[in-house]
Amino acid sequence: MSGGHVRRPVITGVGVTAPGGVGVKEFWKLLTDGRTATRRISFFDPSPFRSQVAAEADLDAELSGLTPQETRRMDRAAQFAVVTAREAVADSGLDFAGLPPHRTGVTVGSAVGATMGLDQEYRTVSDGGRLELVDHTYAVPHLYNYMVPSSFATEVAWAVGAEGPATVVSTGCTSGLDAIGYAADLIREGSADVVVAGATDAPISPITLACFDAIKATTPRNDDPEHASRPFDATRNGFVLGEGAAMFVLEDLDGARARGATIYAEVAGFATRSNAFHMTGLRPDGREMAEAIRVALDAARLAPEDIDYINAHGSGTKQNDRHETAAFKRSLGEHAYRTPVSSIKSMIGHSLGAIGSIEVAASILAMTHDVVPPTANLHHPDPECDLDYVPLTAREQRVDAVLSVGSGFGGFQSAIVLADPERSGA
Amino acid sequence: MTTATWVTGLAVAAPTGLTVEEYWAATLAGRSAIGPVTRFDASSYPARLAGEITGFAAEEHLPSRLLPQTDRMTQLALAGSDWAFANAGVDPAQLPEFDIGVITASHSGGFEFGQNELRALWSKGGRYVSAYQSFAWFYAVNSGQISIRHGLRGPSSVVVSDQAGGLDAVAQARRQIRKGTPMVISGAVDASLCPWGWVAQLTSGRLSTRDDPGRAYLPFDDDAAGHVPGEGGALLVLESAEHARTRGAGRVYGEIAGYAATTDPRRGSGREPTLRNAIEGALADAGVEPADIGAVFADAAAVPELDRVEAEAIAKVFGPSAVPVTAPKTMTGRLYSGAAPLDLAAAFLALRDGVIPPTINIRPSRRYDLDLVTGAPRAAPLRCVLVVARGHGGLNSAMVVRAVDRPAPPNR
Numbered sequence: 105m106s107g108g109h110v111r112r113p114v115i116t117g118v119g120v121t122a123p124g125g126v127g128v129k130e131f132w133k134l135l136t137d138g139r140t141a142t143r144r145i146s147f148f149d150p151s152p153f154r155s156q157v158a159a160e161a162d163l164d165a166e167l168s169g170l171t172p173q174e175t176r177r178m179d180r181a182a183q184f185a186v187v188t189a190r191e192a193v194a195d196s197g198l199d200f201a202g203l204p205p206h207r208t209g210v211t212v213g214s215a216v217g218a219t220m221g222l223d224q225e226y227r228t229v230s231d232g233g234r235l236e237l238v239d240h241t242y243a244v245p246h247l248y249n250y251m252v253p254s255s256f257a258t259e260v261a262w263a264v265g266a267e268g269p270a271t272v273v274s275t276g277c278t279s280g281l282d283a284i285g286y287a288a289d290l291i292r293e294g295s296a297d298v299v300v301a302g303a304t305d306a307p308i309s310p311i312t313l314a315c316f317d318a319i320k321a322t323t324p325r326n327d328d329p330e331h332a333s334r335p336f337d338a339t340r341n342g343f344v345l346g347e348g349a350a351m352f353v354l355e356d357l358d359g360a361r362a363r364g365a366t367i368y369a370e371v372a373g374f375a376t377r378s379n380a381f382h383m384t385g386l387r388p389d390g391r392e393m394a395e396a397i398r399v400a401l402d403a404a405r406l407a408p409e410d411i412d413y414i415n416a417h418g419s420g421t422k423q424n425d426r427h428e429t430a431a432f433k434r435s436l437g438e439h440a441y442r443t444p445v446s447s448i449k450s451m452i453g454h455s456l457g458a459i460g461s462i463e464v465a466a467s468i469l470a471m472t473h474d475v476v477p478p479t480a481n482l483h484h485p486d487p488e489c490d491l492d493y494v495p496l497t498a499r500e501q502r503v504d505a506v507l508s509v510g511s512g513f514g515g516f517q518s519a520i521v522l523a524d525p526e527r528s529g530a
Numbered sequence: 531m532t533t534a535t536w537v538t539g540l541a542v543a544a545p546t547g548l549t550v551e552e553y554w555a556a557t558l559a560g561r562s563a564i565g566p567v568t569r570f571d572a573s574s575y576p577a578r579l580a581g582e583i584t585g586f587a588a589e590e591h592l593p594s595r596l597l598p599q600t601d602r603m604t605q606l607a608l609a610g611s612d613w614a615f616a617n618a619g620v621d622p623a624q625l626p627e628f629d630i631g632v633i634t635a636s637h638s639g640g641f642e643f644g645q646n647e648l649r650a651l652w653s654k655g656g657r658y659v660s661a662y663q664s665f666a667w668f669y670a671v672n673s674g675q676i677s678i679r680h681g682l683r684g685p686s687s688v689v690v691s692d693q694a695g696g697l698d699a700v701a702q703a704r705r706q707i708r709k710g711t712p713m714v715i716s717g718a719v720d721a722s723l724c725p726w727g728w729v730a731q732l733t734s735g736r737l738s739t740r741d742d743p744g745r746a747y748l749p750f751d752d753d754a755a756g757h758v759p760g761e762g763g764a765l766l767v768l769e770s771a772e773h774a775r776t777r778g779a780g781r782v783y784g785e786i787a788g789y790a791a792t793t794d795p796r797r798g799s800g801r802e803p804t805l806r807n808a809i810e811g812a813l814a815d816a817g818v819e820p821a822d823i824g825a826v827f828a829d830a831a832a833v834p835e836l837d838r839v840e841a842e843a844i845a846k847v848f849g850p851s852a853v854p855v856t857a858p859k860t861m862t863g864r865l866y867s868g869a870a871p872l873d874l875a876a877a878f879l880a881l882r883d884g885v886i887p888p889t890i891n892i893r894p895s896r897r898y899d900l901d902l903v904t905g906a907p908r909a910a911p912l913r914c915v916l917v918v919a920r921g922h923g924g925l926n927s928a929m930v931v932r933a934v935d936r937p938a939p940p941n942r
Contacts, residue, residue, distance in 0.1 A: 152656055206792060206807050216668055217639075217690070226648040229729055233653030240575055240729040248922065251638045251722075251730040253669070254692045258923030262796040267804050269791035270925060271698050272690040274636060274669035282687060289705055295790070311648055314656035315663040377628060378677040378686045383599075383665040392683055395628060513665045514674025516686060 109358070112372075113291035114525060116365040117196025117353030119188040119302070120465045123159035123346055123452045126168065127191060131462075132469050135477040136498040140451045142344045143329045145308060153313040155322035157329040159346035159453030160308060163187065174259075177246045179218035180306035182256045184349035184458070189260045189300050196353035197365060198298065205267035209296035210260045213273045213283030213303030215457030215512070216312065217253030223309040225250065260300060260351070268296045276512030277417075278376060279303050280350070280460025281520050285374035287354050297359065302351030303461035312345065319384060321421060331481045333454075335418035335447035336425050336493045338486040343419040346453025350461035357525055368468040372505075373404030373521035384513050386423045390431030393509060393517035397435035404521040406505055408436040411443055411521075413476050413501075415467045415508035416493075418447020419454050424511060429489045431509070431517075444501070446494040450480035460510045460518070467506040467522050474502050535704040536774050536934060537783040539618025539767030540875050541610040543719055545581035545760050545862045550617065554879045557887045558907045562861045564743040564758050569723045577737040579746050580723055581760025581863030599662040600675065601640025603721035603761070607672040608679055610719055610765045615680065618767040619780045620713070622680040631684035631711050632676045633703040634765075635695030635718035636669040637866035638727065643667045645726035676715065684711045692921025693829075694791065696763065696870030697929045701789040703768045712773035717871035721761035731759055734922065736833050744891050747864075749830035749857050750837050750902055751892040757832045760859075763868020764875040775936075783878035787914065787932035788816025794924025805926040806843040809916065812928035813847070816914065820848045823930070824912035825886045825903075827873040829920040830857035840918065841898035850899035854908060857889040870919035874931065877915040881933045885909050 120127065124134040124141030134141060141159045150156035161184070165175040168187040175183065189210075193200055200208070225247055229238040249255035257270040269290060273283040280303035287301030316322040323342035325332040333344040360367055377392040377399075401408065417428050432440040448466050455462060470476055475498050482495040505523040510516075540550050545563030547553030556563075563581050572578045588597060588605035591612065600608070611632075615622055622630055643660075644667035650658040665671060670688045677686055685706045689698045696718045703716035722731070731737055738756035740746040747758040774782060790811025792804035813820060826848075829840055844855060858876050859869055880886055886908045894902040914932045921927075 205795070205801075206804060210793070214690075215670070222644070223648065226645070226726060227652050229726075230649060230652060233649050233651070236649065236725065237571060237574060238725045238729050240732050243729050243733050245733055247730045248734040251641070251727075252690065252692045252922060254690045254695065254921055254925060255923055257691070258793060258925065261793045261923075262799075265795075267793050267795060267801075267807075269698075270691070270793040271695070271791070274688045274690050275673070275686070276665075276668060276670045286687070286702070293705070310656065311644075311651055311659070311663075314651050314659035315647070317656060318659055318661040319664055321664070376685050376687065378632070378674070378683050380627075380677045380681045380683045382678065383671075383674055395683075512670070513668070514670040515677055516670070516674070 111292050112357040112370055113288040113354050114357045114360050114370045115352045115368040115468055116355055116360050117192040118368060118465050119191030119195060119351045120462060121161055121163060121184045121188045122348040122462055123161045126163060135448055135451060135466055136475055138478045138480050138496055138498060140330050140480050142332050142453055147308055154317040154324050155313060156326040157332045157344055158308045159344060161348045178259060179221035179250050181214060181218060181304045182259050184306060185212055185256050185304040186259050186263045188349040188351040189263055192351040192353050193264050198353060200265050203298060205265055207268055207297040208266035209268035209290050209299040210257050210266050210270040211273060211283045211287040211299055211301040212256045212260055213279030213457050213461060214253050214256055214305050215274060215276045215279050216305055216307050218250035219307050219312055220309045221250035223311045256304060264300050266300060275516045276514045277456050278460055278510040278512040278516040278518040279457030281510045281518040282376055284371060284464055284520060288371040288374060291354055291356055299354045300351060301354055302349060303458045304349035305456045305458040306347045307456050308345055308347050333420050333450045334481045335420040335450050335479055336486060336489040337482050338484040340420045342421055344453040346455035348455050348462055349458050350465040369471055369522040370525045372523040373400035375399035376516060376518040379515040379517060381515055386427040388426055388430060390427050390434055393428060393431035393511060394434035396517050396519040400519040400521045404523060406521060408439040410505050411507045412503045413470055413506045414443050414445040415463045415506055416445050416447045417509050417511045418449050420449060426488050428509060429491055440491060444476045444494045444499060445491050446477055446479045448477055463508050467508045470506060471503045471524055475500050533708060534771040535707045535786045536769050536771050537766050537878055538769045538774050538779040538781055539614045540783060541613035541617055541765045542875055543583060543606045543610045543762040544872055545583050545762060548586060557858045557861060557876060560888050560890045562743060562890060564863055570725050575728055576739045577732060578741060579743055579758045581758060582723060583762050599666055601643035601666055603719050604640060604671050604675055607719040608675055611676045611680060611715060614715055614765040614767050622682060627683045629684055629712045630682045631686045631706050631714040632673045632682050633687045633699050633714055633716045634672045635689050635699035635867040637720045638722050639669045640667040640671055641722035641727045642724035645724050691925050693866055693869055694919040694921040694925040694927040695867040697919045697927035698791060700786060704786050707768060707770050713769045715765055715767055717763060717765040718867035719763035720866040720868040723761050747832050747860055748892050749832040750894055750898055750900060752895045754832040754834050754837055758863035760863025760865045762865050764871040782934050782936055784881050785932045785934050788812040788930035790815055791927040803839045805839060806846055808926040808928040809843060809847050812930050816930035818914055818930060822914050823853055823916050824910055825880060825915045826853055826855045827877055827917045828855050828857045829918045830859060841900050845899040851901040854886050854903050855900045856886055856903040858887045860890045870917060873917045877917050877931050880915060881912050884911055
């Protein structure tokens with residue numbers, strides 16, 4: 105190793121738009137209260153679909169500071185990203201106008217891009233599916249930006265005045281972790297000094313419902329929407345769709361310290377591996393996720409015993425919760441049994457590409473407040489899921505280092521280690 | 531010292547050829563594949579030309595069960611991944627399971643697959659949507675499917691940066707190699723030549739509406755009036771120099787030497803575009819001076835304002851008409867995220883053969899201080915080549931590739 109300065113990416117600003125409340129404060133209150141934001145879908149009549157519940161975010165575009173033109177040209181997922189990025193920027197206390205723009209980057213994770221916009225626009229240009237040769241004269245002028253979701257990254261870049269590298273990372277349901285891993289690399293290698301990074305998705309749309317119905321991935325528990333998302337519970341029967349965004353300000357630790365910033369956490373380790381098995385299926389042994397966890401811990405120079413809390417993927421499908429329970433045991437050994445594990449998807453659903461970043465927000469808030477959010481709706485533990493999943497009630501305990509994981513269609517398995525650079529000795 | 535990232539395998543899926551050498555021969559000969567759209571009836575749309583791939587029969591390359599699960603761009607990418615590993619002389623199964631990653635760029639996912647399922651949804655109902663829709667259309671599909679086909683369990687990813695994404699993916703692959711993964715297959719293959727994709731592309735306002743294939747896509751020409759879309763792309767096998775040496779790699783096309791990316795401010799902000807910074811950043815990252823660059827493969831938008839910005843950036847970095855500039859994509863149309871990887875492939879072949887392929891059909895505008903290679907290929911001793919790619923919203927990426935001197939591989 106050279107003796108040169110090692111840049112350490114830290115999170116100094118956070119913004120969240122999640123079901124149950126817009127903004128970090130309401131989000132954290134919902135989680136620590138153990139309340140759920142899942143409900144019967146209100147955006148359209150869901151009755152033709154097998155799964156009719158979702159966790160919807162109450163975004164008021166105008167109240168959130170979007171101009172009428174921004175609202176018109178952006179898909180809902182882009183709106184989430186921009187509103188949430190502005191919250192993160194304000195929270196960081198960093199004077200973005202005083203930064204060299206070419207040293208500021210943007211990384212946005214999204215699994216399904218502008219699905220809502222595309223679904224609605226297809227319906228129009230095809231005249232309700234009647235026209236195979238869809239009619240271009242009915243297309244909105246922003247359709248290209250719906251087609252190619254890198255528009256999310258450029259919208260955020262414009263909103264914060266960034267002129268460095270901007271991209272969208274789209275690795276299915278690990279996008280929200282992978283985007284932060286990507287941004288951390290930009291800081292570490294010196295491609296940017298500040299990166300506004302996070303993830304967004306707004307998938308609650310007929311085409312999304314239909315495609316998850318077709319593979320029975322989402323829950324049919326339509327008679328009890330508030331208790332429909334049941335990670336690690338023996339009665340779980342699929343995930344509940346969600347939506348939202350979390351965005352962060354990442355910068356180098358030394359710079360953050362020099363300006364006296366509030367440092368939420370260091371992005372101490374990140375790794376992703378693929379299972380090369382099946383586009384939607386998981387092998388029960390969790391080998392590839394375990395490998396990602398091991399590599400992320402190595403990068404963070406932490407041992408399994410240093411992890412105080414595991415923020416699980418915990419989607420509430422039969423196969424996922426078993427798969428990651430196996431991965432935790434395989435990678436952390438006995439420590440897996442001693443570490444609290446929880447899934448906030450029990451409360452805010454699964455917002456596909458966004459959720460990884462929203463879970464990182466929950467993880468760093470757990471560190472800030474020394475409180476572990478619970479797994480709601482966990483009344484009947486699955487014998488195959490035999491770890492401490494923090495059922496129903498939040499738990500006060502010291503949290504200096506968190507492991508958060510994600511698992512996605514395409515076989516992607518990601519792990520991120522967040523550590524307090526002041527307390528964990530990382 | 532970080533390890534160098536070499537390219538040791540190439541695969542091309544281009545309208546002008548489905549093998550590296552077929553594509554390269556067509557490119558040097560200036561043969562165009564741009565013609566009337568045949569995939570669907572485009573007569574009612576204002577744009578009617580495309581660069582289509584002909585002669586690709588997915589069933590000859592893929593198991594039949596995969597055909598209903600995959601969009602055309604995924605079928606091309608899966609076949610391309612076979613060709614890339616074969617070209618590199620690599621059997622992925624012989625490497626440790628976590629030693630190969632796959633990092634692709636996507637532009638619009640499996641858009642044609644999505645079109646067909648959206649039609650099923652809105653014309654017949656949700657129950658008629660394919661069980662494969664959830665993973666066949668999304669942006670991550672090519673990385674996921676390539677990973678499964680070849681058993682690749684290393685670090686994988688997908689980036690979407692419109693038409694700059696192909697370079698961003700290769701740069702991300704280089705990052706993983708620098709962090710210790712010996713091999714990554716990277717690049718991009720795109721195809722959205724379907725009515726829904728066509729209508730979405732039309733709203734960019736950048737499609738040429740001309741009907742004469744020889745006059746439709748004319749970058750850096752006074753007559754520039756938009757581009758012609760195409761389909762395809764390229765996949766590259768990237769490998770740490772150390773790993774390539776150790777296994778005695780048969781081919782080394784060159785090194786991924788430098789890269790940088792920038793984002794333009796929003797139009798009307800009064801701030802300058804940033805392409806020049808991306809080019810200078812890529813040169814600095816490669817540790818080379820402008821004079822070291824023997825050729826520039828331009829983004830070549832063929833939208834007058836965008837051509838002006840690119841021409842000015844190149845002239846400012848290199849000096850007026852001081853470096854040969856070319857755009858072989860005038861023969862294929864723009865392949866969206868696949869365009870830049872195909873340009874990288876062409877750049878490596880240019881390094882290999884000491885020849886710069888031409889830009890066809892254009893008469894260079896006198897407004898730009900560019901030395902455009904037109905008409906015929908130009909022989910040139912090349913050491914470094916710059917590839918430029920840009921995406922909507924002002925995404926700029928630039929990559930420097932460099933020749934690698936190495937002793938002949940040991941006799942086996």
